Amino acid sequence: MxxxxxxxxxxxxxxxxxxxxxxxxxxxxxxxxxxxxxxxxxxxxxxxxxxxxxxxxxxxxxxxxxxxxxxxxxxxxxxxxxxxxxxxxxxxxxxxxxxxxxxxxxxxxxxxxxxxxxxxxxxxxxxxxxxxxxxxxxxxxxxxxxxxxxxxxxxxxxxxxxxxxxxxxxxxxxxxxxxVSEDGLMPLHVCMSPESLECAKHLIQYGATINGRSLEEGDTPLHVAARNGLQDHVELYLRYGAAVDKQNDEGLTPLNAACSQPQELQDLGRYFKVCQMLLGAGADVHTMDQDKHTPLHMACKNVNPDIVDLLLAHNACVNDMDYGGEAPMHNILKVVGYKVSHDPERIVRALLNHGSIRVWPGALPTVLKHCSGSPRTIEVLLNAYSRLKVTDTWVESVSEDVLKKHKEFYESIFSLAMNPRSLQHLARCRLRTFLEGRVHRVVPKLDLPNFMKHYLLLEYRGYMH
The missing domain is CATH 1.25.40.20 (Ankyrin repeat-containing domain)
Known part of the structure; x- marks a missing residue:
């Protein structure tokens, strides 16, 4: 050496x-x-x-x-x-x-x-x-x-x-x-922040191709704008004829791209507006990427309740399975513990009211362990069952810190080990079973007091009975 x-x-x-x-x-x-x-x-x-x-x-x-x-x-x-x-x-x-x-x-x-x-x-x-x-x-x-x-x-x-x-x-x-840069990007592709809007306007004015695709991913400028939650850019590109359902090399449309992007709490509103504009322009809610993820799968994974409601209002399918055999309900339950501030209970409630498959009862203790930090999510989920077999495993699934913080709620669940569900709840389950996936459409039209409609639609009460 x-x-x-x-x-x-x-x-x-x-x-x-x-x-x-x-x-x-x-x-x-x-x-x-x-x-x-x-x-x-x-x-x-x-x-x-x-x-x-x-x-x-x-x-x-x-x-x-x-x-x-x-x-x-x-x-x-x-x-x-x-x-x-x-x-x-x-x-x-x-x-x-x-x-x-x-x-x-x-x-x-x-x-x-x-x-x-x-x-x-x-x-x-x-x-x-x-x-x-x-x-x-x-x-x-x-x-x-x-x-x-x-x-x-x-x-x-x-x-x-x-x-x-x-x-x-x-x-x-x-x-x-x-x-085109050596990375395969046109100038419109690098307009990735809200402050770049005026640049994008100048580019379009001087002949920039509105549907030009990047060489590596096959993204259009609309993909880039949607992925970054740039509502003003999306509006601009749509006004100039951007293709709303063009898929990139991974099979993502701009709508898929917007729904798949991780979103912080402060970003939820602008991504919602982007999806709203795309759907208003005719975007297809059923388009799947290469892994058969729909926009609903992605919106559930990123826990954006407003986008989930929007997609469901446009007839998104709650039970579509991806290549891994998972439905949107699986996606939301896997991330509840990390996104409590995003109101995941709203998504679980909306999916169930639209006829989503439920969790296998034997897996409920595992769900309880990972989602116990969001009592409302647990409440909505468990109220979809007429019977619950509460055991010691359920008690062990809730950490001491969570139990201390939400003592009254979890004690109401554990008490069901010795008591049957209330007659009122059983009547709710029977009606929901009869309506199947039509709960969200039929219940609001029933000639019932509002508090009863809310109860049928799994409104939160803070305890189990």
Whole structure:
């Protein structure tokens, strides 16, 4: 072993191999970008009918001058005006210094830490940071608006960073609204936040393809907007003719994509509005992805009660099975313990009122163990049965902390080990069995007091009887 070297553990070697693969991919990306650049110059030469050698001579040089780079990164317009007077050109590529350090193979089993960073251009830097006047100056000095040495154009950069003025300026100077990055994304695909709405409007105004698909996933801009809960983007794309039921490579429609996205409590409302718009535009609630998950499966898994109610109102099937043999009810019960604040009891109640299959009675202690943190969910679930065989296993399934917090409710359940269900409850079960999956439609129309209707629809009472 040579001086200054050391032995890597198997785990470290695997990590280095992973980094080596990443570096190979980065190298491939640079080669691909170089080919894109050469291809662009060849096409430009053909259009301009100039000799090949002139196009080669016009290939952008690489700038490593830190003074110039600093002017771009800080948006120093005065410095840029001095550095690029009238008649000069700003058409070059920048190789930034620094960046992330990676292990690089040096041969004979030796590795070293080296900085790696993608190539960029002055347009990318200024457009991504919103330096509109600096960007304007560079464009006036002949910077190539579609140059993509790092695999993306400056237009991608401005849209991804939500810089509408820069986006509009690039488009005014001929930027390709449908340019495809090396990751297979068009500028509309990188409009992923609410602040990017104006960028999306500019792109559509300048000819962006509303149903353009990404190369890797086959997503349309509507998929991206729905997945990110961007209601204004969804409304915009639908207004301009976006295909509401186009499936991506995983079989997801925009509606599936919206329902499948994990949602925090503060996100529930905007995802609901997205689904509402998609269904209003004719989205199909029955479309399944490759794993046979329907939008209802996904909405139950992510515990969005309003979306579940919406899907059920559009005749979603509560007993569709996925490839794993699970119905929407399985999906909601598996996550109740993690989403108590999302009101999972509303979903369980809605599914049962629409005729969902029930849990096998022998599995109720397991359900009780995982869902006991949501007493209302347990109440709704157990009130779907006319008889319950309460045993010591039930008592052991509820933790001491939960029992202490909801003592009255769980004691009412455990007391059923010695007592039958009430006659009132048995009458409710008999009527619900007779109505089967029509409970949600028939009960509201019955000539009964409201409190009786609510009781038949499994309203929460906070105790079992």
């Amino acid at each position: 040579s001086r200054g070297s050391f032995v890597f553990s198997p785990m470290a070697l695997r990590s280095l191999e992973h980094d080596k693969d990443m570096l190979e991919r980065c190298k491939y990306k640079r080669q691909l970008a170089s080919r894109h650049l050469s291809s662009y110059m060849l096409k430009k030469e053909a259009m301009d009918k100039t000799p090949l050698r002139s196009s080669i001579a016009q290939l952008p040089a690489i700038c490593q001058d830190l003074v110039i780079q600093n002017a771009f990164y800080t948006g120093d317009l005065e410095a840029m005006q001095r550095l690029f007077p009238r008649g000069s050109t700003a058409n070059f590529v920048i190789e930034p210094q620094g960046g992330e350090m990676r292990w690089v193979a040096r041969g004979e089993g030796l590795w070293s830490l080296t900085y790696e960073q993608d190539l960029t251009t002055p347009l990318h830097i200024t457009a991504g940071r919103g330096f509109t006047e600096c960007l304007r100056l560079l464009l006036q000095r002949g910077a190539n608006v579609d140059l993509a040495p790092g695999g993306t154009t400056a237009l991608h950069e401005s849209c991804e960073n939500c810089q509408p003025e820069c986006t509009k300026l690039l488009l005014l100077h001929g930027a390709n609204a449908n340019a």
